[in-house]
Amino acid sequence: MLVLSRKKGESIIISDDIEIIVLESEGDTVKLGIKAPKDVEIHRKEIYLAIQESNKEASNDRMALIRKLSDWKGI
Numbered sequence: 300m301l302v303l304s305r306k307k308g309e310s311i312i313i314s315d316d317i318e319i320i321v322l323e324s325e326g327d328t329v330k331l332g333i334k335a336p337k338d339v340e341i342h343r344k345e346i347y348l349a350i351q352e353s354n355k356e357a358s359n360d361r362m363a364l365i366r367k368l369s370d371w372k373g374i
Contacts, residue, residue, distance in 0.1 A: 307322070308320070316335065317333070317334070318333070320333075320334070
């Protein structure tokens with residue numbers, strides 16, 4: 300893990316097209332701004348994990364349905 304110290308208004312660059320800027324720091328809270336291409340998905344970690352879990356459940360539901368249909372049609 301790379302650990303950096305940044306002050307308000309300073310930023311870091313990831314690759315050629317992603318910039319993370321420190322907008323504000325107050326107590327334990329840091330506000331970040333992220334400049335990235337529109338096709339780059341950006342989520343808070345808890346939202347990302349919820350999306351992954353939802354996708355996993357949806358995939359399991361689809362597979363269960365496919366198995367039921369296969370059994371029903373005798374495939």
